[in-house]
Amino acid sequence: KRTIIIIGSGQGGYQMAASLRDEGFDGRLLLIGDEPGFPYQRPPLSKAYLTGKTVEEALRLRPPAYYADKKIELIEGRRATAIDRAARRVVLNDGQSLVYDELVLATGARNRxxxxxxxxxxxxxxxxxxxxxxxxxxxxxxxxxxxxxxxxxxxxxxxxxxxxxxxxxxxxxxxxxxxxxxxxxxxxxxxxxxxxxxxxxxxxxxxxxxxxxxxxxxxxxxxxxxxxxxxxxxxxGIGVLPNQELAAEAGLACENGIVVNQFLRTEDPHVSAIGDCCLYPSFFAAGPTRLESVQNAVDQARNVAARLMGRPTPYAGIPWFWSDQGDLKLQIVGLTGGHDSAVVRGDPAGRKFSVFCFGNGRLLGIESINQAGDHMAGRKLLAGHHDLTPDKAVDLEFDLRLYAK
Ligand code: FAD
Structure with a gap:
């Protein structure tokens, strides 16, 4: 049976382990994380956790028993310090050395x-x-x-x-x-x-x-x-740097992130990278992209899990993100960076509206404020081949949800 090692027990690393078991992987599964404790969600750290609306246990992605049930060997509070690709071996900071058949890097990012x-x-x-x-x-x-x-x-x-x-x-x-x-x-x-x-x-x-x-x-x-x-x-809060040194020292190509192909595989066929640490070719951007979002970490983990279980598909996850500030819930779908025009649908004064961003007449993404319906329709629009025009986008008589179906 194969052994799969995942380095990094954050959002992407946890999801990788969970998805592998969901896909029926029955080999040895190790999840190595340098933070103490069980994998947890970061988004509430700057939101509900600070206000006291949520407590630490509620941040956990799964209760502790989950890892034992699923035979996920969580090695917490320990750091991977080297990868020997020729021997397919990972070395930890306590000197332990672990052999893998497949390695997934989910090392995330650190603050600048x-x-x-x-x-x-x-x-x-x-x-x-x-x-x-x-x-x-x-x-x-x-x-x-x-x-x-x-x-x-x-x-x-x-x-x-x-x-x-x-x-x-x-x-x-x-x-x-x-x-x-x-x-x-x-x-x-x-x-x-x-x-x-x-x-x-x-x-x-x-x-x-x-x-x-x-x-x-x-x-x-x-x-x-x-x-x-x-x-x-x-x-x-001046941004993050991808944790790519481990990969770079193992001779893997790194730029602004660990370089992977459309299957999220590095140049080494037995090493993949997902989440905040990886630089991948996105269908939604002109060049290689590194995203910092829960969606990106989760969808990439699912994609790699399916590939490791014999069902490879090019990664095509639709980028989406959210942020809560006061009474404003922002949801973004798509990558709006290169847009050349933007139109507003809805009522900014009433704190419910969306900004539709277009590049060369094509919808690139939607930024919605307290408008979950537009956001959900946007996910479908970007998944399909729709030709939404700015005129239709601003027309409240135009049924976006129906159109997106
Ligand atoms: P991480 O979750 O960072 O996990 C990587 C883990 O690997 C870390 O625990 C790291 O310590 C560990 N690691 C690194 N190197 C090693 C090593 N050599 N050995 C062992 N372990 C190692 N995203 C959203 O979509 N919406 C939000 O509202 C949102 N809010 C956020 C708020 C905050 C305060 C923060 C910090 C992030 C927020 N994000 C949000 C971003 C989101 O949390 C990240 O994109 C996501 O966690 C990325 O998952 P990851 O697995 O790639 O990295």
């Missing part, structure tokens, strides 16, 4: 860090793991001023939670457009307006010079244009 003077003061936080979220949550109680560095999804989700808790929030962003990498100008401006209405202040178009502190505790964030922003707590 800000190395300016004062970066090691207390009160400066990052958010990726449950451990990060625990310390951040613990430090939010009783503070009055927070500065968020980076207006991406994690920064703005935290800003919404902190404002709702009565904390004074300033967001500093190096570019001039919050969420600019991910969203159309219409939607990103809508989010800026919403955050400002909740009382958050934006400082745009400047980087960070340094942090000031007293007694080892951060007190101010100083921007490159000379503004001194008082802070009891700082959250840095």
């Amino acid at each position: 860090t800000l190395h300016v003077p004062g970066h090691d003061l207390d009160g400066i936080f990052y958010l990726r793991t449950l451990a990060d979220a625990q310390s951040l949550k613990g430090s939010m109680a009783g503070i009055s001023r927070a500065v968020v560095i980076g207006a991406g999804f994690i920064g703005l989700e935290f800003a919404a939670v902190a404002r709702a808790a009565g904390i004074d929030v300033t967001v500093v962003e190096a570019t001039t457009r919050p969420l600019g990498r991910a969203l159309s100008p219409i939607t990103s401006q809508y989010f800026v307006d919403a955050h400002e209405a909740w009382g958050t202040r934006f400082v745009l178009g400047t980087g960070i010079s340094h942090f000031d502190g007293v007694g080892g505790q951060v007190t101010h964030v100083v921007t490159q244009d000379g503004q001194q922003l008082a802070a009891d707590l700082v959250l840095v």
